[in-house]
Amino acid sequence: GALVYQYPRRTICKSGTSMRMECQAVGFQATSVAWYRQSPQKTFELIALSTVNSAIKYEQNFTQEKFPISHPNLSFSSMTVLNAYLEDRGLYLCGAREGDDEQYFGPGTRLTVL
Amino acid sequence: GEKVEQHESTLSVREGDSAVINCTYTDTASSYFPWYKQEAGKSLHFVIDIRSNVDRKQSQRLTVLLDKKAKRFSLHITATQPEDSAIYFCAAKTGGYKVVFGSGTRLLVSP
Numbered sequence: 001g002a003l004v005y006q007y008p009r010r011t012i013c014k015s016g017t018s019m020r021m022e023c024q025a026v027g028f029q030a031t032s033v034a035w036y037r038q039s040p041q042k043t044f045e046l047i048a049l050s051t052v053n054s055a056i057k058y059e060q061n062f063t064q065e066k067f068p069i070s071h072p073n074l075s076f077s078s079m080t081v082l083n084a085y086l087e088d089r090g091l092y093l094c095g096a097r098e099g100d101d102e103q104y105f106g107p108g109t110r111l112t113v114l
Numbered sequence: 115g116e117k118v119e120q121h122e123s124t125l126s127v128r129e130g131d132s133a134v135i136n137c138t139y140t141d142t143a144s145s146y147f148p149w150y151k152q153e154a155g156k157s158l159h160f161v162i163d164i165r166s167n168v169d170r171k172q173s174q175r176l177t178v179l180l181d182k183k184a185k186r187f188s189l190h191i192t193a194t195q196p197e198d199s200a201i202y203f204c205a206a207k208t209g210g211y212k213v214v215f216g217s218g219t220r221l222l223v224s225p
Contacts, residue, residue, distance in 0.1 A: 032211045043203065044158075044215040051211055093157060095213065102148070103213060108157040 002027040004096050006106035013084050014114050020080040021109040023094030029074040030096035034103070035067070039090040047092075050077060081111065089113045116141040118206050120216030127223055133191045135219045137204035140185065144206040147180060147187050148213070152201045161202070162189070194223045 005024045013019045023033060032051040036044040048058040050071040058064055071077040077096070081088050091110050097103040117140045127133045139147075148163040164171045164178040164187065171178045177190040191198055204216040 034211065034213065036215075043217045046212060046214070049211055091157070097211070102160070102163070103207075105150075105158045105160075 002098075002104050004030075004094060004104045004106035006092075006094050006109050008109055009107060010110045010112070012112045012114060015085055016083055018080055018082045019084060019111065020078055021092055021094075021111075023077045023079075023096065023106055025075045025096040025104070028096075028098040028101070028104075030071075030077070031074065031098050032096070033069075033071055033077040034095040035069060035077075035079050036093040036095065037088075037090050038093065038108075039087075042090075044093060047079070084111070084113045086113050116144055116206055116208055116212070116214045118204060118214050118216040120204055120219055122219045123217065124220045124222070127194050127221070129194060129196060129223055129225050131194055133194050133198070133221055133223070135189045135202055135204070135221070136186065137188065137206075137216050138184075138186050139206040139214075141206070141208055142182075142185065143208045146207040147178070148205050148207075149178065149189050150203045150205065150215075152203065152218070154200075158203065191221075194221075196223050196225055199223045 003026045034049045035047040038044045047062045050056045069079045091108045093108045094106045095103045119138045121136045145166040149161040150158040151161045162176045175192045180187045201218045207213045
């Protein structure tokens with residue numbers, strides 16, 4: 001079956017430092033990967049969408065300079081939170097899909113910023 | 115762009131009763147409407163979905179209704195159980211790859 005893994009599952013970083021999170025699709029080809037953030041007590045906001053053979057598209061309020069994303073092949077994507085501050089804390093979800101099929105979500109990376 | 119509104123922020127029902135969660139969307143081009151469940155401290159789990167070529171889909175105790183004219187869709191849970199307690203998110207996707215989530219409904223099923 002189709003599975004999406006994310007690691008680390010939890011991470012703590014000091015304010016002003018950066019942390020990288022990874023997403024791996026197993027059992028299907030991740031032609032598109034979406035990264036979401038759920039801040040405390042809020043819904044899931046789309047950060048950016050990466051589609052094979054297209055430029056990575058960032059949503060308003062999110063930039064490549066702050067959240068650089070790599071999607072080098074059809075099974076892997078990574079995102080870094082640069083210069084993390086308190087407002088960056090939350091659950092970061094990776095959602096991957098093949099073509100127009102159902103989007104599969106990973107378990108998320110929970111980021112705590114001290 | 116697409117906006118999804120989830121009307122009930124919390125919903126409390128007694129075990130065995132039915133629960134209904136309602137959502138509306140703005141983009142007439144949206145064609146896929148998934149529902150997800152998030153238990154306390156955990157990630158999202160897919161629950162059920164509906165595509166715009168049908169107006170009803172049922173899976174065991176879950177039914178999704180879609181009213182394209184009103185741009186409204188709803189999740190109906192029958193014979194609720196305490197383990198149904200969670201936050202439920204509706205979402206909508208247009209022809210592209212972007213999925214927009216509602217704000218979530220906290221469902222509490224009391225014994």
